[in-house]
Structures are given as C-alpha cells and as structure tokens.
Amino acid sequence: MEMRNGISRKALRAAAVLLVSLLAALPGRSWSQEMTLLNGRMYITLNTHIGERQLDSFVVHYDLGDLDLREVLFKHKYTKLRKMGWRVEAEAHNVIQLSKQIMASGNMIDPGKRMGITEEHPTSADLFPAQNDNLVYGFNKFVRKFPFLVRDSMVTFFMRGHRGARQVLLAGSFTNWQNAALSMSPTDSGWTMVVKLGPGKYWYKFIIDGGWTPDPDNELSEDDLRGNINSVYYKTNTVFTLNRFLNARQVYLAGSFNQWDTRNLGMARTIDGWRAELYLSEGTHRYKYFVDGVAYQDPNNSQQLPDGHRGYNSVLRIGKSHLFKLKGYGSAQEVILSGTFDDWHEHELPMKRTETGWALSYTLGPGNYEYKFIVDGKWIVDPENPYFVRHEDASTDNSYLIIGPNHTFHLPGFDSAQRVYLAGDFNNWTPDALQMKRIGNEWVFPIHLSVGKHLYKYIVDGKWIIDPSNPLWEGNEYNTQNSVIWTEH
Amino acid sequence: MKRGALVILLLVVSADTWAAHHDPPIRKPAHPFTITLDPIVTSDSATCVLPFTKAGNLILVRAKADTTFGYFVIDTGTPNLVLNITYFRRYPTSNPTESGGVTGAVTNAAQTRVDSLYLGSIKYFHVDADMIDLGHIENTKGVKILGLLGMKLFERFEVIIDYEHNLLYLHLIKGKEGETYASPLLSDTSAYRVVPIELEEDKVLVHTVLKGKKLRFVVDSGAETSVLDSRLPNKVLQSVQVTRITHLAGTGSQTVDALYGNLKDMQIGEQTIASLPVLITNLQSMCDAYNNCIDGMLSFDFLTLHKIGFNFVSRKMYIWK
Numbered sequence: 001m002e003m004r005n006g007i008s009r010k011a012l013r014a015a016a017v018l019l020v021s022l023l024a025a026l027p028g029r030s031w032s033q034e035m036t037l038l039n040g041r042m043y044i045t046l047n048t049h050i051g052e053r054q055l056d057s058f059v060v061h062y063d064l065g066d067l068d069l070r071e072v073l074f075k076h077k078y079t080k081l082r083k084m085g086w087r088v089e090a091e092a093h094n095v096i097q098l099s100k101q102i103m104a105s106g107n108m109i110d111p112g113k114r115m116g117i118t119e120e121h122p123t124s125a126d127l128f129p130a131q132n133d134n135l136v137y138g139f140n141k142f143v144r145k146f147p148f149l150v151r152d153s154m155v156t157f158f159m160r161g162h163r164g165a166r167q168v169l170l171a172g173s174f175t176n177w178q179n180a181a182l183s184m185s186p187t188d189s190g191w192t193m194v195v196k197l198g199p200g201k202y203w204y205k206f207i208i209d210g211g212w213t214p215d216p217d218n219e220l221s222e223d224d225l226r227g228n229i230n231s232v233y234y235k236t237n238t239v240f241t242l243n244r245f246l247n248a249r250q251v252y253l254a255g256s257f258n259q260w261d262t263r264n265l266g267m268a269r270t271i272d273g274w275r276a277e278l279y280l281s282e283g284t285h286r287y288k289y290f291v292d293g294v295a296y297q298d299p300n301n302s303q304q305l306p307d308g309h310r311g312y313n314s315v316l317r318i319g320k321s322h323l324f325k326l327k328g329y330g331s332a333q334e335v336i337l338s339g340t341f342d343d344w345h346e347h348e349l350p351m352k353r354t355e356t357g358w359a360l361s362y363t364l365g366p367g368n369y370e371y372k373f374i375v376d377g378k379w380i381v382d383p384e385n386p387y388f389v390r391h392e393d394a395s396t397d398n399s400y401l402i403i404g405p406n407h408t409f410h411l412p413g414f415d416s417a418q419r420v421y422l423a424g425d426f427n428n429w430t431p432d433a434l435q436m437k438r439i440g441n442e443w444v445f446p447i448h449l450s451v452g453k454h455l456y457k458y459i460v461d462g463k464w465i466i467d468p469s470n471p472l473w474e475g476n477e478y479n480t481q482n483s484v485i486w487t488e489h
Numbered sequence: 490m491k492r493g494a495l496v497i498l499l500l501v502v503s504a505d506t507w508a509a510h511h512d513p514p515i516r517k518p519a520h521p522f523t524i525t526l527d528p529i530v531t532s533d534s535a536t537c538v539l540p541f542t543k544a545g546n547l548i549l550v551r552a553k554a555d556t557t558f559g560y561f562v563i564d565t566g567t568p569n570l571v572l573n574i575t576y577f578r579r580y581p582t583s584n585p586t587e588s589g590g591v592t593g594a595v596t597n598a599a600q601t602r603v604d605s606l607y608l609g610s611i612k613y614f615h616v617d618a619d620m621i622d623l624g625h626i627e628n629t630k631g632v633k634i635l636g637l638l639g640m641k642l643f644e645r646f647e648v649i650i651d652y653e654h655n656l657l658y659l660h661l662i663k664g665k666e667g668e669t670y671a672s673p674l675l676s677d678t679s680a681y682r683v684v685p686i687e688l689e690e691d692k693v694l695v696h697t698v699l700k701g702k703k704l705r706f707v708v709d710s711g712a713e714t715s716v717l718d719s720r721l722p723n724k725v726l727q728s729v730q731v732t733r734i735t736h737l738a739g740t741g742s743q744t745v746d747a748l749y750g751n752l753k754d755m756q757i758g759e760q761t762i763a764s765l766p767v768l769i770t771n772l773q774s775m776c777d778a779y780n781n782c783i784d785g786m787l788s789f790d791f792l793t794l795h796k797i798g799f800n801f802v803s804r805k806m807y808i809w810k
Contacts, residue, residue: 105745
C-alpha cells in the first residue's frame with residue numbers, strides 16, 4: 001500500500017532538509033538528540049557537537065547499539081549505516097538526521113506470529129530494574145500523603161500540589177532518569193503517573209517545569225555521591241498485619257532483617273489494629289511484634305523457630321528453599337543445621353529424621369553461605385558437598401553453599417592442566433576448594449558475587465596465577481598480584 | 490459483511506449439501522437437516538464462571554478439545570479455534586487455504602475439525618479449527634498451550650474478565666434475551682464505561698479518536714502490547730513519543746526494525762488514555778487479509794484493569810473505572 005498522505009518522496013526529502021536547516025539556523029538553541037516518526041519512517045536527529053558520553057546515553061536509551069553512531073558522527077563513515085537501510089537525510093552545520101522506512105513485519109494474520117511480535121519485550125523499566133543486591137529490607141516513610149497506590153506491579157506515583165505547573169515529569173532509576181522521564185497527569189490535588197515496578201529499591205525525583213526536586217512528602221532520600229539528593233521508593237512485597245492491641249500506644253516490628261531494632265520500624269494504626277508494608281529480600285526472616293515494649297509472636301503465622309530464650313520467633317520464608325541432607329547417622333539423637341544464614345545458632349534448626357538420614361528444607365536468597373551439621377553436639381562438615389572454606393583460626397573447614405550464582409569465572413586454555421581451582425575473598429582464599437570444570441576449551445566456575453570489589457586468583461596444578469584475561473590487578477602482601485573484579489548494580 | 494464466508498461450516502447430521510450463506514446468520518441450529526454456519530453451542534447453565542490464569546498478559550483457561558485437556562489462550566484477535574499442531578498431529582487435515590484475505594482463516598494453515606470442545610459448562614460441537622505451530626509462545630511463556638480460542642466461539646456471548654479475582658464470566662445469550670441481556674455485574678452503571686464495538690470478519694473493532702482523527706483498532710486479547718500502524722498520517726505519528734527501537738521477525742529469517750513509544754491522549758469513548766505504550770510497525774499484512782486496513786491493535790493492558798467486558802450480541806465493550 002502506498003503512503004497514505006500521498007506526498008512524494010522528493011518533497012518529503014526536501015522538507016526534511018529544510019527542517020534540519022531551520023533547526024541548525026536557529027540561534028542560541030542547542031538541539032537535544034531525539035528519535036521521531038514521520039511519513040512511515042523513523043528519524044534520528046543528532047547534534048553533531050554531541051559529546052561521546054551524551055551519545056552513549058542516547059544509544060543506550062533508544063537501543064541503537066548496532067548502528068555504530070560513533071563512526072557516523074565522529075568519523076563520517078556511513079557505509080554500514082546505509083547497508084542497514086538507513087539514509088542520511090540531511091547534514092547541516094550542527095545537526096545530522098538519519099531515517100529508515102519501517103518495513104512490514106511478518107504475517108500478522110498468523111496468530112502465532114502475531115503473538116510473537118506483540119509479546120512483551122523488555123521495557124526501560126526491565127532494563128533498569130530494582131537494585132536489590134545487598135539489600136535485606138526496606139520500607140517507605142511518607143508524610144502528609146498516603147503511600148503510593150499499588151495494584152499488582154503498577155505503582156501510582158503522586159506529587160501533591162503544583163496544580164499551576166505546565167509540565168511535571170517523573171524521573172527515576174526506573175526511567176534511566178531524564179532519558180525516559182515520564183510525563184505525569186494533572187489531578188484535582190496534584191500529579192500522578194502509573195509505573196510498572198518489580199519489588200525492590202528505586203530512586204526518583206520530580207521535574208516541575210524543568211526544575212528537579214525530590215518528593216517533599218517522602219522522608220526517605222539518599223545522596224548519590226554525585227551531588228544529587230534523590231527520593232527513595234521501596235516497591236514492597238510483604239504486608240504485616242496485627243489485628244489486635246487496638247489500645248496500644250505504639251507497635252514496632254523487629255526481626256532478623258533489621259538486627260532486631262525494636263524502635264526502627266513503627267507500624268501504622270488501622271481500624272482493626274496495626275499494619276506495616278516492607279520490601280524483604282529472598283530468604284528466611286525471623287520477627288516479632290513489640291507492643292508497648294512487650295514482644296509477641298505473630299498470631300496469624302504458625303511458622304516459627306526457637307528464639308534461644310525458650311520462646312519462638314515467627315518466621316517468614318521468601319523464595320525457593322534448599323534441601324540440606326545428611327546421610328546416615330541413624331543412631332544420632334539430634335542433628336542441628338547451623339551456618340552463616342542463622343548466625344551459627346546451635347539450637348534453632350533441628351533436622352528431621354528421614355529413611356536415609358537427616359534432612360531440612362531452608363529458604364535462602366542468592367549468596368554464598370557456610371554451614372555445618374551438629375550431630376549430638378559434634379560439629380561436622382557436609383560429607384556430600386565438595387565445596388568448603390578454611391579458616392585459619394578454626395580446626396575444621398566449613399561446608400560452602402552457592403545459591404543463585406550471578407557470575408561465572410572463565411579461564412581459557414591450560415588444556416593440559418590436571419586441576420584448576422578458583423580462590424578469592426569470597427571463599428577466604430581457600431586454595432583447594434572450588435574446583436573449576438573443563439567445558440570446551442576453558443575452565444569455568446559459577447559463583448555469587450555481592451555488589452562491590454572482589455579479589456581472586458586461579459590455582460593451576462598448584463601454581464597461583466592471576467586471571468590472564470583481566471587487565472585489573474593489584475599487589476598483595478606476598479609481593480605478587482591479585483586480580484580485581486567489580487560487581488555493580 | 491462477509492460473515493457467511495467466515496463462519497464454521499457444520500453439517501449437523503448427514504446433510505452433504507453445501508449451500509451459500511447469506512446474512513443474517515442462522516443462530517438457532519438443531520433441526521436435523523438444516524445446515525448451520527456456527528458451531529453448535531450449548532450450555533448447562535446460563536452463566537458459566539471459569540477461573541483463568543495469566544501468562545504475561547495472555548489469559549489462559551482450561552478447555553477440552555475432544556479428549557485433550559489443557560490450557561487455551563482467549564484470543565479475540567483470531568477468528569477461529571486454533572490448535573497447536575504439536576498436540577493434534579494425528580488429526581486429519583484438509584489442504585491449506587490460500588484465501589486468508591476472505592475468510593480470515595490463517596493463511597497456509599492446515600484445517601481440521603474437533604468433534605467437541607468443552608469450556609466449563611459450555612459445549613461446542615463440530616468446530617472447524619486451524620492448526621499451527623504455537624511452540625514459540627509455549628517456549629517464551631513456559632506453559633503448555635493447546636491452542637487459541639478465537640472470536641467465533643464467543644460471538645453469542647457476554648464475556649466479562651475480572652482481573653481482580655482471575656475469573657471469566659461467560660453468558661450464552663439466548664434468542665429471547667436478544668440485545669437486552671446484562672450481567673448482574675453490570676448493575677452498577679457508574680462503575681464502568683460503555684464503548685460501542687463492531688464485529689467485522691470476526692474481529693472486534695473499536696473506534697478511537699486522536700487529535701480529531703478517527704482510528705480503528707482491533708481489540709486483541711492475544712496481543713501483549715498495543716500496536717500502531719507506522720503508515721498512519723503524520724498528525725497521528727506526531728502524537729507518539731518514541732522510546733526505543735526494536736527488531737521484529739520479518740519474512741523468513743529476516744528481521745525488521747520497529748519502534749516502541751507512548752501514544753499520547755487517545756480517546757476511547759468518553760475516556761482519554763494519557764499515555765498508551767505502543768509498538769509501531771507496518772501493518773501492511775493486516776490490510777492484505779481484510780481488504781481494508783486497521784490502524785492498530787489494542788491489547789488488554791491499555792488500562793490498569795479491574796474488569797473488562799464485552800457483549801458481542803449488542804456490540805458493547807465495558808471498561809471498569
């Protein structure tokens with residue numbers, strides 16, 4: 001089918017040239033980069049004086065990585081671009097404009113293909129998800145307004161007042177800040193915008209007629225260490241309700257997630273009692289309610305674990321559970337699981353007797369954990385687990401468990417090596433514990449790395465080496481080097 | 490309307506005479522020697538309530554096609570019953586039709602027929618079906634999908650989808666109820682807005698207005714993202730705030746570029762959608778099939794939905810506020 005408005009190609013091109021010339025000729029106006037639609041074509045308009053950093057941010061935002069716009073803009077090389085069906089519409093003093101016809105997608109009559117084409121591809125929110133690594137819990141503190149309305153994963157951001165503003169934008173970590181800032185809609189009492197967010201922590205600001213401001217009704221804010229104060233929003237995933245103690249003066253929630261701080265997390269009064277909404281990370285959380293200073297278990301939760309003081313804590317499990325197993329020891333009276341995940345408690349996690357030994361299912365979030373079994377008072381490592389960690393001050397090793405690995409170490413080559421191990425700060429530099437596997441022409445090992453800096457080395461047939469493919473290293477106390485890796489959000 | 494060419498031909502007993510169909514369609518089957526053009530549909534109770542589950546934005550309900558039981562996708566964007574060929578290979582098929590443009594059937598899809606289709610208390614008999622490979626959707630959703638329940642199966646129904654309780658209300662509108670039937674869920678008229686719809690070639694069409702220009706959208710429960718035709722006039726395209734480029738399957742192994750964006754201030758009935766996320770692509774292939782073009786597809790996520798409903802007999806769409 002022909003273009004619907006029937007304007008000739010030549011005329012369109014002339015119009016585009018004119019438009020670009022006009023843009024370039026306007027004095028005192030620095031043109032921002034943009035992507036637009038016109039006459040069935042997509043247009044990219046770029047200021048030729050754009051900085052590399054700004055161009056990178058433009059490319060990331062619009063997902064234009066395969067166009068190699070650096071080559072186009074800084075070296076004037078157009079061959080690759082033209083091969084991809086793009087044409088240079090106009091190039092004036094300050095502005096370059098590229099365009100490409102939007103061609104017909106596959107046969108949309110075929111329901112399978114139509115559904116494939118329209119299925120959800122990642123959005124900018126998916127590309128910039130919640131930043132939850134190292135985050136155990138979080139809760140919102142709004143004043144003068146209710147917390148943002150949440151329905152399923154849709155959060156209605158609300159800015160009170162400013163009814164006279166011409167435009168209010170919502171910019172946050174979920175919009176890649178200004179790059180995909182969202183235009184808020186005016187209401188009777190302020191401005192709103194609905195955003196799809198997964199559970200976790202986000203940062204945001206409002207842009208009112210061009211001026212950036214944190215949310216004045218949100219008590220949570222953080223300095224991004226680049227000179228900006230941003231409001232913090234937690235998309236929560238857990239609701240605690242206590243439908244009693246209506247006459248109490250104050251009720252606090254405290255648990256393993258906030259180091260049992262009994263004055264940190266005040267619950268809100270409701271018609272039926274008390275309520276608190278939290279973001280909680282994956283794992284097993286213990287908690288109690290503190291009603292005017294007196295501790296109570298959650299009456300609505302039958303899940304509990306011993307608190308070590310002849311009482312019990314209520315327990316909440318989020319995420320998948322891991323089955324700890326110990327074969328044999330049929331004559332033992334008692335087997336306890338103990339590890340970094342429960343602060344090495346010696347009585348909290350009794351294992352259950354099975355036909356072949358002992359077992360306990362326990363929920364853990366992504367991370368690396370150390371643990372042991374206590375068989376009738378005697379600490380032993382897990383005989384079935386090849387991974388362990390050695391501590392110089394301890395007489396025996398601890399078993400080592402990796403849940404939800406997020407990084408894989410690769411060491412190519414070393415074809416004739418017999419054994420290759422990985423060691424680093426994440427396993428207390430235990431040299432012979434994390435044996436790498438030979439896959440194809442490289443040695444690999446998947447592990448979980450928390451956000452931040454990590455040091456590591458490989459041990460190839462007993463010889464310590466740094467990672468030959470990693471240019472980052474630093475010196476150590478043995479006058480050799482350690483490879484350096486940074487894990488970012 | 491070319492409905493007669495679209496609907497499923499059905500021989501109730503042994504009539505081997507085929508005849509052309511003319512409007513209006515015959516809505517009451519059951520005379521032993523009549524030829525009827527819709528699948529026979531009966532229901533044990535007036536209203537059938539089915540739980541549904543969601544995979545992405547797709548609505549999945551359990552149904553039984555002959556002896557095969559499992560999830561089907563409610564797909565208002567497809568005319569027919571569609572079977573996933575993986576699970577129905579043993580079925581006899583007729584030659585693929587090339588006449589997709591007229592019938593709305595899937596071009597080049599093999600045709601078959603199921604003797605019975607059970608959806609809750611609703612029973613369909615002798616339903617023509619297209620057979621295609623839905624493996625890609627299964628793979629991305631991680632759910633076994635037996636097929637798609639297309640529009641023809643719902644044309645005599647009031648359908649209300651309650652997202653808050655994950656329930657699907659189906660009411661077979663009998664002849665005497667005519668166009669006056671309304672579910673008790675519709676008794677509070679202040680809770681929802683009514684938008685007129687059209688049924689054309691077994692597609693649900695809704696008219697929208699953008700900057701004074703009227704646009705025709707297919708209301709498509711099988712589409713996870715709303716879609717806008719890239720060939721629309723500039724007045725419409727200028728209302729799109731482009732967010733990024735994406736690459737879609739084109740013909741064969743080729744990919745074609747398309748855009749994601751937010752369509753600003755589109756009106757549906759009395760309601761203005763401030764910002765509608767859309768995929769912008771060239772919908773040429775939709776024109777080929779229906780002889781006139783549609784301007785886009787409206788997926789069900791266009792609002793933060795509480796409930797959405799349709800009366801396909803009185804041609805109304807209900808959007809809860």
